[in-house]
Amino acid sequence: MSDEPLLQAVALTLAYDERAVVRDLDLVVPRGLITAVVGANGCGKSTLLRALARLMRPRAGCVLLDGRSIAELSTREVAKRLGILPQSPLAPDGLAVEDLVARGRYPHQTLFRHWSPDDEAAVEAALAATQTTDLRRRPLDELSGGQRQRAWIAMTLAQQTEILLLDEPTTFLDLAHQIEVLDLLADLVADHGRTVVMVLHDVNQACRYADHVVAMRDGAIHAAGAPGDVVDAALVQDVFGLEARVIEDPTTGTPLCLPTGRRARHLQRSVS
């Protein structure tokens, strides 16, 4: 192989205690693109993301970063290349936004060099990119859900990693803020060549924003590829156990999933 994939999972098996959550999974994350992982609750998508970020040790198989096993890299080396935002991260009450964002610089600092112009520039850029500059002195716990999520994303951006993993970055946000966060991520990939992997609940948002969709079912990859090639009514049925029509998104031409549901069947009218 001439070009090692940036991030890759090989025969990955992940388990909590004795319960296997992900079994024998192979995944290649395309460089410089957005990958969205979708699937029903409990299908192992968050667990996969944690393993990709070296937050849990695989029962079998491995994760490769540039062809090297991530388990053999130091925590700090990984932290310089790969950032992850968990689903509901913790912060102490009263922590100011800029203090949170500044912590993203930790992997770049040493015992004797605490705060360099690079650190400052990275923090300012992260605040600007997420439009949180005006909120910088506000305590995190006083912000709205959308503002808080943007502050956390700013923290991950300040880390300045090539790869960004996000676990449901749009949960708890209203629709406008969901789109804002997704647009921000799309800009990062388009303008800065970052590689993004995110777990998403909303298949339609995955289709719109992702270049590569990974659909998981029962701890395995059911299908993976460009949204237009992968997402159809059969996939939604298989992965979510849901009857749906999948049409072309009138704005973007990407697949648009319309769940049928009992109520819709009840209201159904004849469509030509």
Place this chain on the structure above:
Amino acid sequence: MRWRTFSLRVDVRVLVVLTTLAFATLVVFTLSVARGEFPIAPVDVLATLVGAGDHATNFIVLDLRLPRALTAVLAGGALGIAGAIFQDLARNPLVAPDVIGITSGASLAAITVIVFGDANGGLSVPLAALGGALVAGVVLYALAWRGGVQGYRLVLVGIGVAALLTAGINYVLTRGQVYEIAQAYVWLVGSLNGRGWEQVWPLTATLALLLPAGLVLGRQLEVLQLGDDVARALGVRVERARLALLAVAIVLTGVAVSAAGPIAFVAFIAPHIARRASATVSPSGVLPVAAASGALLVLGSDLAGRLLFAPTEIPVGIVTAIVAAPYFLYLLRRANRLGITG
């Protein structure tokens, strides 16, 4: 309101608070050495300190009041930092070494020596207290370990350990002779009466070693505040950092309690004072300010306890409790309103 010189990333407010506390401590320290049953003019205190005192002031200042005041400052500072570390690690602002059994371990060992042992002076009681704190700390860590030590397990297991040790303390107290039990009670309240240089030196040595360690680890504590996953993602070796921080906090508690007894509320309240005064929750600001607040609290309480009802002396542990308990209740009210998570 907060100002930051960003290039150095030094919180100006923290510096102002630290300077203020240092100045206040200096004033109280001077008063503490000057005032008492035999008042000495501050000028004479200074003269004595530079070696120009007469025989009487030499004895009172150098042998009695100076080591006592120094012990107060050092023990208070150690308790302040230890409390701040425990509260952050446990993610719970109501935690203190007294709550999770470290202090009880020290107490059980110390009063066992007082009641059953040969405790006539010497270092047997302080050494027992230090040992008791360390053993309690190791037991706590071992019992709380489950593929790592989560904050909430530390609290729950700690409360259990503390309950067991308290039962042990009560047992010992029912077994001794009246005179020894009276001595044990005085120790349990926390007192600086009669503390000399033999308390100051071990405290100084330990603090000289652990204060820098604590401040360096404070940077990792800062990242640990964001939860294990984020901390690991930012490059912190979480379990190793947590073990190091716990060890520092346990040893600081141990040496402080071994020198001054389990002074109530200081480790609990000093970090709260620090967070409010410096308007930050970052350990890089909170740890030094908590140390300074703890030092001033113990020093001031000891001075008040000596002077208020002179010649009767109130042990420092009682004064700190009287000072801190209302503040604790106020915090509880506030915590109920805001929720105490994080």
